[in-house]
Each structure stands twice: as C-alpha cells, then as structure tokens.
Amino acid sequence: xxxxxxxxxxxxxxxxxxxxxxxxxxxxxxxxxxxxxxxxxxxxxxxxxxxxxxxxxxxxxxxxxxxxxxxxxxxxxxxxxxxxxxxxxxxxxxxxxxxxxxxxxxxxxxxxxxxxxxxxxxxxxxxxxxxxxxxxxxxxxxxxxxxxxxxxxxxxxxxxxxxxxxxxxxxxxxxxxxxxxxxxxxxxxxxxxxxxxxxxxxxxxxxxxxxxxxxxxxxxxxxxxxxxxxxxxxxxxxxxxxxxxxxxx
Amino acid sequence: xxxxxxxxxxxxxxxxxxxxxxxxxxxxxxxxxxxxxxxxxxxxxxxxxxxxxxxxxxxxxxxxxxxxxxxxxxxxxxxxxxxxxxxxxxxxxxxxxxxxxxxxxxxxxxxxxxxxxxxxxxxxxxxxxxxxxxxxxxxxxxxxxxxxxxxxxxxxxxxxxxxxxxxxxxxxxxxxxxxxxxxxxxxxxxxxxxxxxxxxxxxxxxxxxxxxxxxxxxxxxxxxxxxxxxxxxxxxxxxxxxxxxxxxx
DNA sequence: ATTGTTTTTGCAAGTTTTTGCTGTTATTGT
DNA sequence: ACAATAACAGCAAAAACTTGCAAAAACAAT
Numbered sequence: 001x002x003x004x005x006x007x008x009x010x011x012x013x014x015x016x017x018x019x020x021x022x023x024x025x026x027x028x029x030x031x032x033x034x035x036x037x038x039x040x041x042x043x044x045x046x047x048x049x050x051x052x053x054x055x056x057x058x059x060x061x062x063x064x065x066x067x068x069x070x071x072x073x074x075x076x077x078x079x080x081x082x083x084x085x086x087x088x089x090x091x092x093x094x095x096x097x098x099x100x101x102x103x104x105x106x107x108x109x110x111x112x113x114x115x116x117x118x119x120x121x122x123x124x125x126x127x128x129x130x131x132x133x134x135x136x137x138x139x140x141x142x143x144x145x146x147x148x149x150x151x152x153x154x155x156x157x158x159x160x161x162x163x164x165x166x167x168x169x170x171x172x173x174x175x176x177x178x179x180x181x182x183x184x185x186x187x188x189x190x191x192x193x194x195x196x197x198x199x200x201x202x203x204x205x206x207x208x209x210x211x212x213x214x215x216x217x218x219x220x221x222x223x224x225x226x227x228x229x230x231x232x233x234x235x236x237x238x239x240x241x242x243x244x245x246x247x248x249x
Numbered sequence: 250x251x252x253x254x255x256x257x258x259x260x261x262x263x264x265x266x267x268x269x270x271x272x273x274x275x276x277x278x279x280x281x282x283x284x285x286x287x288x289x290x291x292x293x294x295x296x297x298x299x300x301x302x303x304x305x306x307x308x309x310x311x312x313x314x315x316x317x318x319x320x321x322x323x324x325x326x327x328x329x330x331x332x333x334x335x336x337x338x339x340x341x342x343x344x345x346x347x348x349x350x351x352x353x354x355x356x357x358x359x360x361x362x363x364x365x366x367x368x369x370x371x372x373x374x375x376x377x378x379x380x381x382x383x384x385x386x387x388x389x390x391x392x393x394x395x396x397x398x399x400x401x402x403x404x405x406x407x408x409x410x411x412x413x414x415x416x417x418x419x420x421x422x423x424x425x426x427x428x429x430x431x432x433x434x435x436x437x438x439x440x441x442x443x444x445x446x447x448x449x450x451x452x453x454x455x456x457x458x459x460x461x462x463x464x465x466x467x468x469x470x471x472x473x474x475x476x477x478x479x480x481x482x483x484x485x486x487x488x489x490x491x492x493x494x495x496x497x498x
Numbered sequence: 499a500t501t502g503t504t505t506t507t508g509c510a511a512g513t514t515t516t517t518g519c520t521g522t523t524a525t526t527g528t
Numbered sequence: 529a530c531a532a533t534a535a536c537a538g539c540a541a542a543a544a545c546t547t548g549c550a551a552a553a554a555c556a557a558t
Contacts, residue, residue: 003516004310031518034518035518038516053533053534054533054535120389122371125371129397135391136392140388140390140407141389142384142386143385143386148375158389158403280507282544283509284508287507302516302544303515303543303544303545
C-alpha cells in the first residue's frame with residue numbers, strides 16, 4: 001500500500017467522522033501505530049487536518065455553534081429538544097421546520113436513529129447531515145435571506161405530494177385562543193403545507209412564547225397533536241391548552 | 250515494446266486505478282523496474298501523473314473536497330473566483346454547483362450585483378444568502394452527507410424546466426481528452442442537467458486538477474464555453490485545451 | 499553496408515526513505 | 529498520586545531511489 005493511499009484514507013475518515021483515533025486507523029490500515037502517527041504528523045504539518053492527543057480532527061468547514069448568547073434560553077431549548085427526540089422512532093419519515101429549537105433537536109438526534117427528514121431550513125439540513133443514518137431531503141425553493149428558509153410555490157407544491165408520519169414545528173408564537181401565529185406570510189404558507197402533509201404535528205416552544213400572538217395565523221390548536229415545552233406537563237402555565245385534544249410533553 | 254506504448258499503458262492504468270505500483274508495472278510490462286521508473290519520471294515531468302515513493306498517482310487522487318486551510322490552494326481558488334466574478338453582470342440568472350472554488354465565487358460577488366442564482370449546494374446557498382441583492386433558489390432533493398449537495402430526480406426535474414444564462418461548475422476533474430469527469434454518479438446526473446439548463450457553461454478548476462480523470466464522465470470539452478484557471482491564459486499547461494472552441498480566462 | 503552518434507535499457511554500488519520495534523518521556527483520567 | 533495510554537527519539541532491516549556505466553538497439557549519413 002502506497003503512503004499516499006494511506007494518507008488519503010486518513011483524510012477521508014477525518015472528514016467523514018470529524019475525528020479519528022490513531023488506533024482505529026492503525027487497525028483498519030494494517031500498519032503499525034507509529035506509521036499512522038507519522039502520517040498524521042505530516043498531514044498536520046501540511047495543514048490538512050489537526051493532530052490531537054490520540055487521534056486527529058478536521059478543521060471543520062463551518063463550526064456550527066450559532067450560540068444565541070442566551071444560555072438560559074438555550075438550556076430550555078435543549079430540554080425541549082431532548083423531550084422531542086424521545087418521541088422519535090426508527091424508520092420514521094418526518095418534516096422539520098427551522099428555528100433554533102429545531103436546530104437543537106437536529107443536533108441531539110441519536111447517531112443510531114434511522115430517519116428520513118424533509119426540511120426547508122438550511123441550518124437544520126446542515127445539522128442533520130452530521131448524522132450518518134438520517135436521510136435528509138431539502139425542500140427547495142426561494143430562500144429567505146434572514147431565516148435561511150425556503151419558501152414559495154415550489155416548496156408548497158413539493159409538500160402537497162407528501163404524506164409523512166410527523167411534522168415538527170419550531171419557532172412559532174402560540175396562544176390557546178388564536179392558535180399558532182407567525183409574522184411572515186410566506187413562512188405561513190409553507191408551515192400550513194407542512195401540517196397538511198403530516199399525520200401528526202408536534203409544536204416546540206419555550207414557555208416565553210406561550211400566549212403571544214403575531215399578525216398571521218398558521219393554524220388552530222385543533223391541528224396540533226403534541227405540544228412540547230421545557231415545562232413539566234402539569235405546569236399551570238399550560239392550563240389554557242388542556243381543553244384541546246393534545247398531548248403535553 | 251515501444252516506449253510510447255509503455256507510457257500510454259502506464260497512463261491508462263493510473264487513470265483507471267488512480268494509483269499504480271512500479272513493481273506491478275515492471276511485472277505486467279516485462280521490463281526492468283528501472284525502465285518503468287524512468288518512464289514514470291518522464292510522465293511526472295510532463296505533468297501527466299504524479300510520481301510518489303513506490304509508484305504513481307493520478308492528479309485527482311489526492312485532491313480533497315475540503316481543502317480549505319491549504320493556503321496555497323486557497324489563493325489559487327481566490328484568483329479563479331475573482332476572474333469568474335468579473336464575468337458576471339447585473340440581472341443574470343445563473344446556476345452554481347458546489348465545491349470550494351464556487352464557495353469563493355459566492356463570497357466574492359460584489360454587494361451591488363443583482364443576480365438570481367439556482368444551486369443544489371448547501372454551502373454555496375448559505376454563502377450567497379449573505380448578499381442582499383442575490384436571490385437564491387435552492388434546488389431541493391436528497392442531500393449527500395459529505396458533499397452537502399442535493400441530488401436525485403427532484404433536482405434533475407427542476408433543472409429540466411429551467412433556461413438560465415450561465416452555469417458555473419466547480420470541483421470537476423478535467424482532461425482535454427476525457428472531458429469533465431466525476432467519481433459520483435448521482436452528482437454527474439445533476440451536473441449534466443445543469444449544463445443542459447444553461448446557455449453557457451463555465452468550468453472552474455485549479456491547475457492541479459487539469460489532466461486528471463475520474464470514473465464517470467459529465468461532458469466533453471465541446472460542451473464547455475469558458476475555462477477559468479488560476480493560470481495566465483497563455484500558459485503552456487493549457488495548450489491541450491486550445492484546439493477546442495472555448496474561452497480561456 | 500558500415501561507421502559514428504544518439505537513445506534506450508539493464509545492472510551494480512551507494513544513498514535515502516519508509517517502517518516497525520525498542521526504551522524513554524509526556525499526557526490523561528481517575 | 530498513580531496507572532494507563534500516547535508521543536517521541538533512536539535504531540535497524542527492507543524497500544525504493546540515484547547515479548554512473550556499459551551493452552544493445554535505433555538512427556543518420558556517408
């Protein structure tokens with residue numbers, strides 16, 4: 001085996017898994033650990049990867065830590081994401097909208113979970129692609145500059161031809177009386193199409209956004225099957241939603 | 250056996266397997282290892298292949314999708330991107346593929362330039378969205394985990410309904426004889442559809458990738474209208490491409 | 499045809515690169 | 529602090545490379 005081959009393999013592995021252990025490499029390449037070490041050292045010198053104790057990591061094309069600064073809010077979102085992930089099961093076909101909460105969901109999906117996910121959100125798609133076992137299908141269309149979210153007829157049309165198990169909607173404004181509302185008309189169109197395309201709809205929202213209303217309406221509470229917040233399902237803040245036939249998580 | 254024959258055989262082997270061992274060559278050609286060594290040395294000098302310890306590799310072999318961090322290559326790519334951007338004009342509707350070179354193009358687009366860009370690449374789309382005046386339309390479909398690139402029938406179908414001014418293709422492997430080649434069949438399908446959907450096709454490639462061949466063919470040189478490299482258009486390395494009716498930039 | 503020149507090829511001696519092994523020193527996690 | 533693991537330096541064998549050289553083949557010109 002040529003040295004070049006080995007080094008290419010190493011780089012491929014690094015790019016694929018973001019990190020590799022020298023031991024694993026030495027194992028799968030059938031060469032001594034010293035040889036691998038030397039290879040990695042060279043590649044490091046050539047700035048092709050970063051050598052770390054015991055292995056190597058890629059430089060990471062885009063280090064995706066869009067820290068929204070607010071640690072407090074973030075921990076809430078992680079709590080929501082954890083609950084949401086627990087609702088998923090192998091083999092499901094789901095829809096995911098955008099937003100930071102959905103980003104956390106995407107990040108927290110277990111490596112072994114096998115899913116097919118449709119999404120119109122660039123960020124969510126990017127995060128999902130880190131998971132080997134998740135098939136990601138992007139719903140293409142005109143992209144909104146701010147939200148990095150696809151909208152327009154193409155998306156709605158593609159959605160009209162889908163029938164998936166689950167739709168996970170993030171970043172909404174929720175109110176028991178007015179239902180789910182948004183401020184962007186084009187996003188509304190897409191979210192409505194997403195709800196229509198799914199058997200069940202899950203809404204994720206931090207308690208701060210409960211009882212807030214925006215200009216346009218996405219849907220009534222009756223279209224929602226599950227509501228996930230960072231609160232305990234028995235929390236009094238959720239009382240307003242109990243009259244509806246929905247699962248509180 | 251003639252020297253020419255031998256060298257052609259060697260090149261074929263390199264193109265086919267992306268690497269060869271001097272020993273194997275000496276074996277199958279029934280000549281001494283020294284002769285093979287000298288042949289490979291010559292071919293290396295002629296930039297037809299890359300000689301390495303113990304054998305030789307094709308130029309495409311050691312090129313990586315994520316070669317950022319490689320300052321040397323990056324400066325070449327920026328040079329290419331600058332030339333490419335100068336070919337664009339207000340109001341155009343264009344197609345852009347993926348790859349790091351196209352990323353640089355996306356980054357270098359002047360803030361004031363008004364464009365409509367269709368792309369199946371997540372990274373390129375993301376970069377383009379930084380430009381207020383660029384309308385970005387993502388060609389949705391199944392995303393490849395590594396390339397973050399949409400492929401499949403949806404993309405090809407969407408492209409079949411387009412007729413745009415320009416198609417800018419990055420990350421290809423280019424050879425005067427074999428044309429534009431790739432190693433991923435699904436990507437080929439998309440790129441072919443992109444070429445069909447555009448009035449003109451521009452190929453971007455760093456000189457390292459010239460004279461390198463991969464498994465599958467995207468198109469002949471005759472489908473290419475403009476070839477952009479970091480080299481001066483009069484550089485002898487480009488001589489092989491002059492017989493074709495294309496613009497060298 | 500043959501003589502002289504150039505190119506090509508194989509061989510041999512000496513050098514460099516690569517690789518795995520050894521023992522020693524650093525680093526890490528508990 | 530201590531055990532476990534990883535990194536490093538030096539060494540030796542094997543493989544690959546370089547250089548110089550001479551025989552063989554190809555070519556040119558008389």
